[in-house]
Amino acid sequence: MAGDKENKQMKRLVSTGVLICLAVLLTGCVSVPITESIAVERVTTDNDTYHSNEIMNITVVLKSSTDMDNVYINVSGVRNKRGKNLLFKETTTNLTHGLNNVSFTYKTPACSSCSGIDPGAYHFNTSVVYGNVTVANATYSVVIEQ
Numbered sequence: 001m002a003g004d005k006e007n008k009q010m011k012r013l014v015s016t017g018v019l020i021c022l023a024v025l026l027t028g029c030v031s032v033p034i035t036e037s038i039a040v041e042r043v044t045t046d047n048d049t050y051h052s053n054e055i056m057n058i059t060v061v062l063k064s065s066t067d068m069d070n071v072y073i074n075v076s077g078v079r080n081k082r083g084k085n086l087l088f089k090e091t092t093t094n095l096t097h098g099l100n101n102v103s104f105t106y107k108t109p110a111c112s113s114c115s116g117i118d119p120g121a122y123h124f125n126t127s128v129v130y131g132n133v134t135v136a137n138a139t140y141s142v143v144i145e146q
Contacts, residue, residue: 038071039063040138041099043126049143052110056142060102060126064095068130071095073102077124078109078144080116087124111146119145 041061050056058075074090089104109115121143128136 037065037068038095038128038130038135040126040128040136043075043138043140045140045142047142049145050108051145052108052112054108056106056108058089058104058106058124058140060104060138062095062100062102062128062136064097064100066097068095070130072129073126075104075106075124075126077139078117078122080109081118082116084116086115086117108144111144117144119143 039062041063043061044059046057060073060075062071062073064071070092071094072090072092074088076085076088078087079085086109087106089106091102091104093100093102109117111117111119121141123139123141126136126138126140127134
């Protein structure tokens with residue numbers, strides 16, 4: 001008899017625990033981890049090939065799982081022979097649920113020994129930081145000619 005009573009009590013406790021978990025899940029109290037909340041959907045430029053001192057328009061398309069304030073985005077790269085990034089652009093913006101476009105404008109360096117740039121392919125990285133955590137990265141390449 002005592003074992004039967006304990007089994008019924010245990011079943012009630014388990015059932016109550018399951019109901020509480022379901023209620024929490026259904027009310028949206030469980031959030032998406034920060035690292036899964038923003039993704040770089042794509043990075044594009046208005047051309048694949050640029051010449052010295054030409055304007056490059058960079059568009060970063062971010063997919064956000066929710067509205068988010070104070071999201072930091074930067075693009076950096078196009079390294080010269082001395083290892084210095086000649087491209088560094090940054091912004092802090094608010095994102096809405098869904099797709100968000102973030103644009104940057106950059107004047108390409110001159111292909112010369114002074115800038116340390118030879119004609120060729122150059123890479124830049126896009127980083128997205130939210131709440132002091134890097135949540136997304138993407139790399140993109142362009143060609144810079146004379």
